[in-house]
Amino acid sequence: MHIHPKITPIYQSSVFKFEDLNELELYFGEPGSRYLYSRNGNPNSDELAEAVNRLEGGASAVATGSGMAAIFAALLAFCQAGDHVLCAADIYGGSSSLLNQELSRMGITVTYVPFEELYALDRFVQPTTRLLLCETMSNPLLRVADLRRLADGCHGLGLKLVVDNTFASPVITRPLALGADVVLHSVTKYISGHSDVTAGVTVAADAAVAARLKQVGVLYGLTLSPMESWLAVRGLKTLHLRMPAHSRNALAIAEFLQQHPAVRAVYYPGLPEHPQHALAQEQGGGLFGGMMSILLADDAAVVNRFMQRSQRFPFAPSLAGVDSSLSYPLGTSHRYLTPGQQAELGITVGLVRLSVGIEPVEELLADLAQALG
Numbered sequence: 001m002h003i004h005p006k007i008t009p010i011y012q013s014s015v016f017k018f019e020d021l022n023e024l025e026l027y028f029g030e031p032g033s034r035y036l037y038s039r040n041g042n043p044n045s046d047e048l049a050e051a052v053n054r055l056e057g058g059a060s061a062v063a064t065g066s067g068m069a070a071i072f073a074a075l076l077a078f079c080q081a082g083d084h085v086l087c088a089a090d091i092y093g094g095s096s097s098l099l100n101q102e103l104s105r106m107g108i109t110v111t112y113v114p115f116e117e118l119y120a121l122d123r124f125v126q127p128t129t130r131l132l133l134c135e136t137m138s139n140p141l142l143r144v145a146d147l148r149r150l151a152d153g154c155h156g157l158g159l160k161l162v163v164d165n166t167f168a169s170p171v172i173t174r175p176l177a178l179g180a181d182v183v184l185h186s187v188t189k190y191i192s193g194h195s196d197v198t199a200g201v202t203v204a205a206d207a208a209v210a211a212r213l214k215q216v217g218v219l220y221g222l223t224l225s226p227m228e229s230w231l232a233v234r235g236l237k238t239l240h241l242r243m244p245a246h247s248r249n250a251l252a253i254a255e256f257l258q259q260h261p262a263v264r265a266v267y268y269p270g271l272p273e274h275p276q277h278a279l280a281q282e283q284g285g286g287l288f289g290g291m292m293s294i295l296l297a298d299d300a301a302v303v304n305r306f307m308q309r310s311q312r313f314p315f316a317p318s319l320a321g322v323d324s325s326l327s328y329p330l331g332t333s334h335r336y337l338t339p340g341q342q343a344e345l346g347i348t349v350g351l352v353r354l355s356v357g358i359e360p361v362e363e364l365l366a367d368l369a370q371a372l373g
Contacts, residue, residue: 010230011035011043040218044229049201051236052191055170056183058203060210062217063224063232067166067186068094070200073222074162074182075099075133077204077212081107084128086121088145089114090138090345092164093333115143121153131160136175137167137280140293140329140353141346142267144276147283151179166190166320167291171243172284176205182213189320190290192235193242199224199232242322242358246290249364250356254292256365262302262372264350268292290356291319293329298350303328306352310371312364313354324357324364 016035018024027034035041045063053061064070071094079085087099089112099110111124113132121132132154134145147163154161162182163175169190175183185191187199204210217223224232247270254268269280270288280288296302307315307326316325317332327333334347342348356364 008043008047008230008233011038011226013042013226014038038226039221039223042223042226042229044226044233045224048187048199048224048229048233048236051233052170052185052187052201053203055236055239056165056174056203057176058183058205058210059207060214061201061203062210062213062222063187063229064200064202064217064222065224065228066198067184067188067200068098069222070184070186070202071095071098071133071164072220073200073202073213073216074184075103075108075131076216076220077182077202077209078130078160078162079103079108082128083107083130084109084111084126085130086111086113086124086132086159088112088118088132088134088138090141090143091133091135092139092166093329093336095133095164097336118145119149119153121157121159125157125159129157129159131162131181133162133164135164135167136173136283137269137289137291139167139291139333140267140327140351142167142269142274142292144269144274144280144283146276146279147173147175147178147180151181155179167289168284169239169243169289171240172247172287172289176203178283181205182209187232188318190243190246191239192232193239193320193322194231194235195316195318195321195323197228197231197235199228243289244287245358246320246356247287249358249361250290250292250354251288252361253354253356253364253368257292257294257368260369260372262296263294264297265295266292267294291353292356293351293353295348296350296352298348300349303350303352306371310367312359312367313371319353319355321355322358324359325355327353327355329353 049061049063160181184202251270313326
C-alpha cells in the first residue's frame with residue numbers, strides 16, 4: 001500500500017532504524033539522505049528550516065527550540081572565547097541578557113552601540129570584534145535600521161552582520177538580500193503566528209556558516225521538536241496573507257491613536273512623522289508590520305486602568321499572534337536593564353507595546369476608544 005500524504009506527517013520519533021552497517025555508512029557518507037536521531041535532524045524540523053530559508057533566500061538554516069536559541073546559535077557561529085561583539089543598544093531584552101549574563105561567562109564581550117551611531121562603527125571596533133547584532137525594527141520603539149548601509153559598513157570593517165528579523169518577517173524585509181550574513185527569527189512570533197509554538201530559526205547566506213550553525217545546533221542540543229516544527233510550518237503557510245492584514249490594521253490604529261488626547265506619542269514606522277518612515281517604506285515594500293508602542297501618562301495607575309479596561313488587547317507578554325495583545329517593556333522584556341539604560345532607550349512607566357492582530361479593525365478601534373476613554 002502506497003500512502004502519499006499531501007501534508008508532511010509528524011515524525012514523532014526520537015530515533016530512526018537502519019537495515020545494516022551499509023545503511024549506516026550511507027548516512028555518514030551522504031548527508032541528508034537518511035535520519036539517525038532527532039537531535040541531529042528530523043523531517044519536520046528540516047521542513048521548517050528549509051521553508052524559512054527559502055523565504056529569506058539563504059544557503060541553509062537550522063530550526064531551534066526558541067528564538068533565544070536562534071540568537072545563541074547565530075552568535076556562536078562566529079564567536080569563541082576572547083571575541084568581542086557589537087550590539088545595537090535598541091535590542092530585545094533577552095538578547096542583551098544572553099550577552100551580559102551568559103556569553104560574558106564564556107569570554108565573549110559586548111559593546112552596545114546607540115542607534116544614532118550604528119553607521120559609524122569604527123570607533124567601537126576592537127581587534128577581536130566579530131559581528132554586529134541588530135534588529136530590522138527595534139523592540140520596543142520600532143526604530144528601523146538601514147540594513148544595506150549597515151551591511152556595507154560592517155563588511156568594510158571585516159565584521160559580519162547578524163539581523164533579528166522577527167518584527168518584520170521575510171514578507172516585509174529580507175535582510176540577506178540587503179547584505180546581511182545571518183538572519184534569525186523567533187518563530188514563536190509571526191512565522192507560526194498563532195501563539196501556540198515556541199521555536200526559532202537561524203538562516204545563513206553562506207554554506208560554510210550554515211554548516212557551523214548546524215554543528216552548534218546538534219552539539220548544544222538546540223534542535224526543535226517534531227510537533228512544534230509541524231505546527232510552525234502549518235502557521236507559516238498563511239504568513240503572506242497575515243502580514244498585510246496585521247499591517248493594515250496597525251496603520252489604522254496608529255492613525256487613530258495619534259489623534260487621541262490620552263496618547264502622548266505613537267511609535268509606528270507607517271506614520272509619515274516616524275523618523276525612518278521613508279526607509280521603512282522602501283525596505284518593507286509599503287508594509288510596516290503589526291507592532292507599535294504608545295506612550296501614555298508616566299503613571300502606573302493610568303497604565304493599569306488601560307490594561308484592565310481593554311477587552312481585545314489582553315496583557316500577554318509576547319507578540320505577533322493573530323489575536324491582538326499588549327505588553328509592558330519596563331516590566332517584562334527590558335526589566336533587567338538599569339534605570340539609566342531604560343531611560344536612555346525611552347522605556348518609561350507610560351510605554352505600552354501593542355501587537356495588532358488580524359481581527360476586524362473596527363472592533364479593535366472601538367475597544368481602544370473605550371479603554372482610553
